[in-house]
Amino acid sequence: MVNILITGVAGFIGSNYVHQVLVKNRGTQIIGLDKLTYAGNIENLTSIINEDDFIFIKGDICDRKLLEKIFHKYEINQIINFAAESHVDRSIHDPQVFLKTNILGTQTLLEVAKTHWSIDTSWKTGCKFLQISTDEVYGSLGAEGKFNENTPLDPHSPYSASKAAADLIVQAYHDTYGIPMNITRCSNNFGPYQFPEKLIPLIIHNALHHKKLPIYGDGRQIRDWIYVLDHCDAIDIVLRNGISGNIYNIGGNNELENIQLVKEIISILNELTEDSSICNNLIEHVTDRPGHDRRYAIDSSKIESDLKWQRRFIFSDVLRTTIQWYMDNPVWIDNVITGEYQKFYEQNYGNR
Numbered sequence: 224m225v226n227i228l229i230t231g232v233a234g235f236i237g238s239n240y241v242h243q244v245l246v247k248n249r250g251t252q253i254i255g256l257d258k259l260t261y262a263g264n265i266e267n268l269t270s271i272i273n274e275d276d277f278i279f280i281k282g283d284i285c286d287r288k289l290l291e292k293i294f295h296k297y298e299i300n301q302i303i304n305f306a307a308e309s310h311v312d313r314s315i316h317d318p319q320v321f322l323k324t325n326i327l328g329t330q331t332l333l334e335v336a337k338t339h340w341s342i343d344t345s346w347k348t349g350c351k352f353l354q355i356s357t358d359e360v361y362g363s364l365g366a367e368g369k370f371n372e373n374t375p376l377d378p379h380s381p382y383s384a385s386k387a388a389a390d391l392i393v394q395a396y397h398d399t400y401g402i403p404m405n406i407t408r409c410s411n412n413f414g415p416y417q418f419p420e421k422l423i424p425l426i427i428h429n430a431l432h433h434k435k436l437p438i439y440g441d442g443r444q445i446r447d448w449i450y451v452l453d454h455c456d457a458i459d460i461v462l463r464n465g466i467s468g469n470i471y472n473i474g475g476n477n478e479l480e481n482i483q484l485v486k487e488i489i490s491i492l493n494e495l496t497e498d499s500s501i502c503n504n505l506i507e508h509v510t511d512r513p514g515h516d517r518r519y520a521i522d523s524s525k526i527e528s529d530l531k532w533q534r535r536f537i538f539s540d541v542l543r544t545t546i547q548w549y550m551d552n553p554v555w556i557d558n559v560i561t562g563e564y565q566k567f568y569e570q571n572y573g574n575r
């Protein structure tokens with residue numbers, strides 16, 4: 224029996240991942256842990272929160288005592304660490320919580336895992352620590368080339384620096400103590416349940432409310448967009464088949480300038496709503512983000528060749544279904560923005 228601890232389970236990627244795993248029904252016992260910060264929403268888990276093979280615990284990855292209890296009670300043998308402070312702009316305003324959760328939280332998880340998984344000089348069969356990281360640890364590219372797993376780390380924001388530090392701590396626990404681990408570094412994700420401070424849901428939400436669409440600087444920064452369920456497939460493959468100690472890059476092979484992407488969203492929204500006032504005039508160029516990386520592009524050839532991962536989704540199709548999802552779920556957006564789901568959780572599951 225696999226007893227897997229999934230941290231950050233109520234966030235964007237964690238919740239998409241756990242839905243996917245439970246749908247596949249692999250007989251896995253999932254313990255979902257989440258602090259339910261502003262970015263974590265219990266509503267993202269509504270359809271599975273009462274399933275027998277899913278247990279939700281509200282808590283902090285920095286809380287060692289709680290982690291000890293969870294490991295002991297549920298005999299955890301695998302961890303996927305999604306939990307993080309994840310928004311670059313917030314890290315610029317207030318870096319400290321990023322260092323605490325992203326670095327110290329990861330180290331606390333590693334330490335507890337080490338204590339529970341090491342038996343004399345070997346490791347419990349099947350145990351694994353999977354750290355979910357980002358392409359942002361590599362810094363910024365010029366017009367040519369792509370990041371591969373050997374690209375030196377060169378983070379530029381407090382967010383990416385904290386993620387790079389966490390990656391190095393995970394590697395150090397592998398090199399020093401031998402803990403079985405993998406790290407995945409993925410490009411920009413999009414899909415349902417993404418907090419509407421991130422580019423795609425922000426643009427959809429603002430456009431639907433005829434608000435300005437803020438674009439940093441000239442908007443010509445390039446990002447490589449991947450659909451969240453393609454990322455989740457890759458995580459699943461790395462969890463099962465990744466060679467311990469290895470890092471795997473995951474990309475969408477889909478580079479777009481931010482401004483191009485925003486115009487594409489406007490055009491789809493225009494068509495879906497038949498509202499011609501949703502148009503490029505809503506775009507407003509604002510002062511660029513300090514230290515803004517110009518271009519990210521990911522070389523995914525290692526995971527494709529070694530682990531046979533392939534993307535399943537076509538960008539234009541899933542961009543459209545993602546937009547439709549946000550249009551169909553206006554209450555979800557309103558409630559995550561106002562923190563209504565957090566209040567609901569406290570009232571209904573407060574002592575869980």
Ligand SMILES: NC(=O)c1ccc[n+]([C@@H]2O[C@H](COP(=O)([O-])OP(=O)(O)OC[C@H]3O[C@@H](n4cnc5c(N)ncnc54)[C@H](O)[C@@H]3O)[C@@H](O)[C@H]2O)c1
Pocket residue numbers: 230231232233234235236237256257258259260261262263264282283284285304305306307308309310324328355356357358386408409410411412413417418
């Ligand atoms: N979104 C992307 O495009 C992207 C790309 C590559 C990698 N990543 C990485 O994937 C992971 C998940 O990203 P996301 O977009 O789902 O983020 P998110 O902000 O939507 O979710 C993060 C979750 O972690 C929880 N959390 C925060 N601090 C915690 C703590 N101290 N203890 C327990 N839980 C805590 C939050 O409540 C939230 O549910 C992050 O590690 C991020 O760095 C994200």
